[in-house]
Amino acid sequence: MSTTLAFNFATRPLVPLAHDYAHGASEPWHHHTCAQLIHTLSGVVRVETEQGSWVVPPSRGVWLPAYTRHALHITGSVAARTLFVDPLARADLPASCQVVQISPLLRELIISAITLPEAYTPGSRTERIYELLLDEIRGMDVLPFELPSPQTHRLKMLCDLIQQRPGESWTLERASEQLNVSSRTLARYFIRETGLHFSDWVRRARLAIALTQLAQGESVLRVALDLGYESPSAFSAMFRRLLGVSPADYFPVSESDLPR
Numbered sequence: 001m002s003t004t005l006a007f008n009f010a011t012r013p014l015v016p017l018a019h020d021y022a023h024g025a026s027e028p029w030h031h032h033t034c035a036q037l038i039h040t041l042s043g044v045v046r047v048e049t050e051q052g053s054w055v056v057p058p059s060r061g062v063w064l065p066a067y068t069r070h071a072l073h074i075t076g077s078v079a080a081r082t083l084f085v086d087p088l089a090r091a092d093l094p095a096s097c098q099v100v101q102i103s104p105l106l107r108e109l110i111i112s113a114i115t116l117p118e119a120y121t122p123g124s125r126t127e128r129i130y131e132l133l134l135d136e137i138r139g140m141d142v143l144p145f146e147l148p149s150p151q152t153h154r155l156k157m158l159c160d161l162i163q164q165r166p167g168e169s170w171t172l173e174r175a176s177e178q179l180n181v182s183s184r185t186l187a188r189y190f191i192r193e194t195g196l197h198f199s200d201w202v203r204r205a206r207l208a209i210a211l212t213q214l215a216q217g218e219s220v221l222r223v224a225l226d227l228g229y230e231s232p233s234a235f236s237a238m239f240r241r242l243l244g245v246s247p248a249d250y251f252p253v254s255e256s257d258l259p260r
């Protein structure tokens with residue numbers, strides 16, 4: 001997908017676009033003058049921003065407000081359906097980056113929007129679909145997939161190390177020894193810079209890695225061992241607690257069944 005697309009909102013409040021990515025594809029740092037909702041029908045997208053990163057699993061979405069600088073990294077074959085939204089379309093559109101739940105209704109509306117004409121008459125079916133899309137965007141549930149990035153150099157180095165060695169035992173005490181500070185000091189600074197407790201950040205980092213590995217076809221056993229879990233059942237329990245389903249149930253969609 002081009003990172004320099006220009007969008008005309010003179011005749012409609014949003015512009016839909018269908019785009020498929022091959023495994024390993026990426027988009028460099030860029031921004032749009034409009035808001036953006038990326039909905040993935042398959043595969044995993046990792047979105048990097050200056051505030052942190054977001055992992056977008058299949059059937060979910062990520063919302064990016066206008067002018068948000070971001071880069072995309074693709075794992076698996078990603079079928080993306082994107083809405084570029086006029087930031088003035090509604091006064092109460094989400095104001096921050098967030099991974100969101102895509103309801104069945106919103107999913108079907110996004111797919112339907114791909115075929116809608118640019119120009120339409122007031123009161124028409126096309127207008128009602130566009131307006132309902134905006135209503136559904138305002139009501140999207142936020143999912144806990146953000147991995148905030150700390151701002152200080154030492155904490156960034158620590159977070160990078162954890163992501164490089166996710167299978168090791170990362171307790172607050174071990175991390176504080178790594179930085180030569182007290183565990184109480186590290187806990188205080190970690191919450192201040194990321195908004196998360198240290199253990200919650202580690203759990204989200206491992207989940208992001210797990211989603212990426214599972215999207216590449218790795219077995220639940222291999223992913224569990226790579227991330228330091230004692231057994232696949234322990235990993236599956238964490239996965240189900242955060243996502244509501246087991247790892248085996250999370251990537252069931254065959255690409256041949258995907259709507260185009």
